[in-house]
Amino acid sequence: MQVTSSARGAWTILSLEGKVDTAGAEILKAALLPLLSAGPASVALDFAKVAYITSAGFRVLLLAEKEQRKNNGRLLLAHLGPDLRNFFEIAGLHTVLRLVPDLDAALAAEC
């Protein structure tokens, strides 16, 4: 999996491309957790180019959400396809993670 980082105002946007499987989860963890544990950060994950996630990926997202809550940060997950969103819903993670359909609209509303 590839992670591309960009900035928009106070937000860091991590655009993900590929599979968030065990290997992908490790890459995501290395990119995401330092941002969230450094202090109150605002991070958006763009899932537009992700079609597959495994339990290892969910574990990293759970850790990341826990970390941002501890540090009063913000974490958004955007552009999840229907299959991916369905998997999040089965796990009940749509109730603990902030999933947004449109990143631009979500960021505009947050600023």
Place this chain on the structure above:
Amino acid sequence: MSTPASTPHPHAPLPFVEEILLLALDDSTGALRPMPVMGLDYALAGALLADLALANRIDTDPEKLVVIDRAPTGDPLLDRALGTIASSPAPQSVAHWLGVFASERATLERAALERLVARGILAEQEKKFLWVFGVRRYPTVDNQERVEVRTRLSALILGDDLPDPRDAILISLLTASHLLSRIFDEPRYHARGERIATLARMDLVGREVAAAIDTLARVLRSATPVMGM
């Protein structure tokens, strides 16, 4: 509602297979707590898969379980299971492997008990029943582990914190095997049913364990003749 501060793991946690068995034993009698038919079988099988997952040897999605690293973990119980999974010609579902390892309950249970005794957490005791039959019990010697895990899980259930992945797995397995409601059998926990259900859904292996136990219970109910008809 006030949120109790989450309690971190104070030391290296027990493997799930040992943790589940420890929590399945009644503190005072050392006997297994009541569980649904094959509840412990599937819970230990789920614990074995969870141990392999957190050792980064397997990964799961809703359709299949895959081996991602065949390197031995150094734990004979895990390595035997890893070898079994890796020898499968094609990836199988989590439910398939739960069935396989649930049939090895006696081996898993025996190994976990031996390890808990070796750690000084349990003692092994042989008692005579009707002066003839030997009944083995495992009274607690050191209750620190149980107390710590219960304190942590209690704070999670009663609060609003997110679990770390390990506690999400533990709550999921304990809920699936109906152990959680026996360990936390007080009104303040009963009132948190929705919260417990949310936490229990977070782990895929735990959800599959729950599905297997519930399916078996339904089959048994439908196969039991109704008395008095």
